[in-house]
Structures are given as structure tokens and as C-alpha cells.
Amino acid sequence: MTASVLFFLLGVGVLNIFLTIYLFRRIRSAPVRSGVSGGDMEAQTERMLTEIHRVTSANVELLEARIDALREVGVLADERLRRIRGTLTDLEVLLNRIHRIKKSMDEPSGGFESREVPALPVVESAAQYDPPPAVKSRQDAAHELRRQGLTEQQIAQKIGLGIAEVRFLLKLAEGGRLPVESR
Numbered sequence: 664m665t666a667s668v669l670f671f672l673l674g675v676g677v678l679n680i681f682l683t684i685y686l687f688r689r690i691r692s693a694p695v696r697s698g699v700s701g702g703d704m705e706a707q708t709e710r711m712l713t714e715i716h717r718v719t720s721a722n723v724e725l726l727e728a729r730i731d732a733l734r735e736v737g738v739l740a741d742e743r744l745r746r747i748r749g750t751l752t753d754l755e756v757l758l759n760r761i762h763r764i765k766k767s768m769d770e771p772s773g774g775f776e777s778r779e780v781p782a783l784p785v786v787e788s789a790a791q792y793d794p795p796p797a798v799k800s801r802q803d804a805a806h807e808l809r810r811q812g813l814t815e816q817q818i819a820q821k822i823g824l825g826i827a828e829v830r831f832l833l834k835l836a837e838g839g840r841l842p843v844e845s846r
Contacts, residue, residue: 679719806836
């Protein structure tokens with residue numbers, strides 16, 4: 664697109680040169696009419712050339728400004744395309760994860776029904792746990808109990824959550840990043 668605009672500008676410049684040469688030759692070869700001197704003709708020619716040059720320069724400046732605007736739009740479009748591609752990649756990763764989870768849920772468990780699930784001893788129920796007044800969320804509660812020296816399993820029993828959720832909350836409380844699954 665930029666090449667076509669530059670080609671157009673080149674064409675306008677060449678046309679300007681040929682028009683100037685044509686007008687200059689025509690005025691020089693025109694017979695002098697009565698009452699019009701050669702000096703007046705040259706002055707008129709000079710004014711015409713000046714006007715042609717002014718108009719051509721204004722058009723070139725306008726085209727250059729539009730080319731710059733188009734370049735800026737191109738840069739913005741490239742940035743948006745980069746963002747869209749990143750979003751599409753993220754969506755593909757999520758769709759792959761959903762597909763794997765769905766596939767694992769559809770597969771037979773391989774004798775899960777025959778396995779015995781060990782019973783966990785009940786130390787306290789979630790209703791009996793009364794967090795300190797400063798603790799306002801499950802994450803704070805899990806972190807507070809960890810600082811008191813309890814294991815993940817004990818924390819899960821005290822606040823009535825699963826071990827995986829307790830691990831997740833502790834990881835968040837420690838400010839660590841969760842592992843991101845790659846393709």
C-alpha cells in the first residue's frame with residue numbers, strides 16, 4: 664500500500680515537471696500581443712509556476728501526512744493482531760485442558776469402586792472452628808494455621824476444606840505463582 668502511494672507521489676512530481684516545461688515553452692514561443700510585453704509574460708509565467716509549485720507542495724504534504732497516519736494505523740493493527748493471537752493461544756490451552764479433563768472423566772476409573780477409601784479421623788468439624796477475629800478469609804485462616812505448625816491435612820480438617828484447596832490457599836497466601844500447564 665505504501666509503495667502505491669509513493670508511486671503516485673512520484674507520478675505527481677513527474678507530471679508537475681512536464682507541465683512546467685510545457686507551459687514555459689508555450690509562453691516563450693507565444694507571439695507578443697500588442698500591449699503585452701515580454702516582461703509581463705515572464706512575470707505571469709513565474710506566478711503560474713509559483714502557484715503550481717505551491718499547490719503541488721501542499722498536495723505532497725497532505726499525502727505524506729496521510730501516509731504517516733496509515734503507518735500509525737498499521738502499527739496499532741499489528742499490536743491488536745498480536746494480542747488476539749495471544750488470546751487465541753490461551754484459549755487453545757484452556758480448550759485442551761477442558762478436553763483432557765472431560766476425557767479423563769469419561770474413561771473408566773480402573774477399579775475405583777473396589778478400592779477402599781481410608782476414613783479420616785475427625786478432630787473438629789468446620790462448625791466448631793472459630794477463626795480469630797483478624798482472620799477474614801479461608802486463605803488467611805489456612806495461612807494462620809500453617810504458622811501455628813499444623814499440617815495441610817490438619818488444616819483441611821479444621822476449616823472443612825479439601826487438601827487440594829488448602830494447598831492452593833497456602834500457595835496463594837505465600838505469594839507464589841501457581842504452576843501453569845504448558846502444551
